[in-house]
Amino acid sequence: MTDNNTPTNFIRQIIEEDLASGKHSSIRTRFPPEPNGYLHIGHAKSIVLNFGVAEDYKGQCNLRFDDTNPHKEDEEYVEAIKDDVRWLGYNWAGQYFASDYFEQLCGFAVELIRNGKAYVCDLNADQVREYRGTLTEPGRDSPYRERSVEENLDLFQRMRAGEFEDGARTLRVKIDMAAPNMNLRDPAIYRIRRGVVHHQTGDAWSIYPMYDFTHPISDALEGITHSLCTLEFEDHRPLYDWILDNISTPCHPRQIEFARLNLEYTIMSKRKLTQLVAEEHVEGWDDPRMPTIAGLRRRGYTSAAIRDFCNRIGVTKSDGTVEMSVLEASIREDLDRTAPRRMAVLDPLRVVITNYPEDQEETLVGPNHPKDESMDSRELKFSRELWIDRADFREEANKKYKRLVTGGEVRLRNAYTIICNKVIKDVSGEIKELHCSYDPHTLGRNPEGRKLRGVIHWVSALAAVPAQVRLYDRLFTVPVPDGIKDKPFQEFLNPDSLKVVQAMLEPSLADARPGERFQFEREGYFCRDDKAADKLVFNRIVSLRDSWGKG
Ligand code: ATP
Ligand code: MG
Numbered sequence: 001m002t003d004n005n006t007p008t009n010f011i012r013q014i015i016e017e018d019l020a021s022g023k024h025s026s027i028r029t030r031f032p033p034e035p036n037g038y039l040h041i042g043h044a045k046s047i048v049l050n051f052g053v054a055e056d057y058k059g060q061c062n063l064r065f066d067d068t069n070p071h072k073e074d075e076e077y078v079e080a081i082k083d084d085v086r087w088l089g090y091n092w093a094g095q096y097f098a099s100d101y102f103e104q105l106c107g108f109a110v111e112l113i114r115n116g117k118a119y120v121c122d123l124n125a126d127q128v129r130e131y132r133g134t135l136t137e138p139g140r141d142s143p144y145r146e147r148s149v150e151e152n153l154d155l156f157q158r159m160r161a162g163e164f165e166d167g168a169r170t171l172r173v174k175i176d177m178a179a180p181n182m183n184l185r186d187p188a189i190y191r192i193r194r195g196v197v198h199h200q201t202g203d204a205w206s207i208y209p210m211y212d213f214t215h216p217i218s219d220a221l222e223g224i225t226h227s228l229c230t231l232e233f234e235d236h237r238p239l240y241d242w243i244l245d246n247i248s249t250p251c252h253p254r255q256i257e258f259a260r261l262n263l264e265y266t267i268m269s270k271r272k273l274t275q276l277v278a279e280e281h282v283e284g285w286d287d288p289r290m291p292t293i294a295g296l297r298r299r300g301y302t303s304a305a306i307r308d309f310c311n312r313i314g315v316t317k318s319d320g321t322v323e324m325s326v327l328e329a330s331i332r333e334d335l336d337r338t339a340p341r342r343m344a345v346l347d348p349l350r351v352v353i354t355n356y357p358e359d360q361e362e363t364l365v366g367p368n369h370p371k372d373e374s375m376d377s378r379e380l381k382f383s384r385e386l387w388i389d390r391a392d393f394r395e396e397a398n399k400k401y402k403r404l405v406t407g408g409e410v411r412l413r414n415a416y417t418i419i420c421n422k423v424i425k426d427v428s429g430e431i432k433e434l435h436c437s438y439d440p441h442t443l444g445r446n447p448e449g450r451k452l453r454g455v456i457h458w459v460s461a462l463a464a465v466p467a468q469v470r471l472y473d474r475l476f477t478v479p480v481p482d483g484i485k486d487k488p489f490q491e492f493l494n495p496d497s498l499k500v501v502q503a504m505l506e507p508s509l510a511d512a513r514p515g516e517r518f519q520f521e522r523e524g525y526f527c528r529d530d531k532a533a534d535k536l537v538f539n540r541i542v543s544l545r546d547s548w549g550k551g
Pocket of ligand 1: 032033035041044045261269
């Protein structure tokens with residue numbers, strides 16, 4: 001990969017020490033999504049970290065679907081996740097499902113039972129809670145804690161055979177009901193879930209292992225050296241280690257926690273993103289306003305920009321919320337270098353060049369990039385009638401207004417200068433068109449002795465292609481929409497997050513490929529939508545400058 005700024009962080013330091021000391025001769029990481037939704041930009045942080053360190057230290061990274069919650073998971077998500085990881089630029093060494101290990105996991109559970117370290121408990125969920133105690137009070141032993149090994153083996157086998165109702169029994173590990181860390185108070189490692197169809201294992205299982213049991217064992221079976229996860233699992237690490245210390249797995253991976261990514265003006269939890277989709281606040285998981293990888297991709301983000309963003313924000317131990325402008329800066333920098341320039345008028349106002357012959361059309365040339373000649377140029381059509389943007393004209397304005405005014409002169413980008421002589425209005429007083437004159441001697445050079453106000457973009461009305469342009473804005477109106485007490489995040493949806501306009505584009509844009517990105521000069525970066533491929537639709541990726549909050 002060509003990303004130039006190789007990051008350093010505390011996890012890379014640990015890996016370097018482990019390689020230098022010979023603790024590991026090579027490293028192996030994994031990215032372990034649950035297939036219960038699409039990946040979001042927070043997952044990208046974990047992907048760039050896990051695949052990035054594997055790449056940089058010549059190790060391997062697995063893709064593992066953590067699929068122990070059958071009722072929320074779906075094959076659609078499995079495929080979408082694979083697509084997104086590939087699109088981000090990574091190849092996994094091995095693809096696994098936690099469900100691949102169900103039989104082995106069951107064997108390890110039996111091993112724990114045989115060693116007197118796990119028992120079948122008949123307490124229901126409420127009772128379990130009651131027995132667990134609190135942060136300040138120790139819990140109490142379950143009355144089923146001292147069952148014999150034989151009875152436990154028999155009951156566990158019957159749980160597996162589907163003899164008991166959901167919730168009737170659990171298999172718990174025997175650790176310490178007085179442990180200050182609540183996660184160690186005999187946590188359940190198996191629960192009963194009958195009659196659900198699992199997307200990988202069908203109806204083969206009536207019991208499903210819990211995350212805290214499945215994860216360390218899956219890591220160990222795959223020979224993971226460094227198991228990187230987010231900070232909320234820090235309190236689970238003693239359990240992760242306990243599991244591996246008490247069963248006969250081939251190795252003992254090291255769990256290391258890092259801070260999750262939170263991003264302003266959006267939400268990151270799959271559960272809440274699922275709600276946005278289900279309640280139709282957005283058009284789907286790939287709606288360009290979604291913080292999902294699929295949404296960002298359709299919006300026009302490049303994978304290079306997302307990787308760059310993940311490296312910029314870094315990996316630390318402290319939680320925080322990253323400003324949207326950091327993500328936007330990454331895509332702006334990428335596209336400033338790589339996106340061809342085009343002209344598009346988003347709010348068209350007709351201009352008639354009264355001294356230009358009616359039946360004439362001429363071909364001009366516009367460079368594709370002002371700073372990169374290797375990107376070549378494209379043809380522009382110039383004619384008597386043009387479109388300019390309504391916002392680029394005022395009847396009167398002071399000197400600070402660097403656009404067209406009555407009696408003033410501006411340059412049309414890549415073309416001539418024009419002066420506005422007359423404003424034509426309709427009965428309601430709205431400006432219908434402008435009558436201007438052009439100076440034929442100003443192609444590629446400035447008029448002598450006259451000062452221009454500025455440069456504006458335009459397209460020939462004769463040659464222009466109409467298109468729908470979607471102007472996207474923040475999805476929420478507040479920086480942390482799911483952090484406001486007693487208010488559901490839906491209350492803070494931005495009603496203006498999508499504005500659709502009918503624009504006039506320079507003719508070369510008719511040939512844009514779906515997914516192709518451009519800078520519309522003076523407007524921003526845009527991408528041809530790849531879903532509406534039969535129509536000409538452009539999505540705004542990002543504006544040219546960070547103008548949020550500046551009115
Ligand atoms: P969500 O609440 O969005 O469902 P999750 O952690 O339950 O998140 P998983 O599919 O279990 O989602 O996550 C897969 C991996 O991605 C995990 O290692 C998880 O820690 C990591 N991850 C998820 N969200 C973020 C985030 N916001 N920032 C960094 N890493 C994340
Ligand atoms: Mg999860």
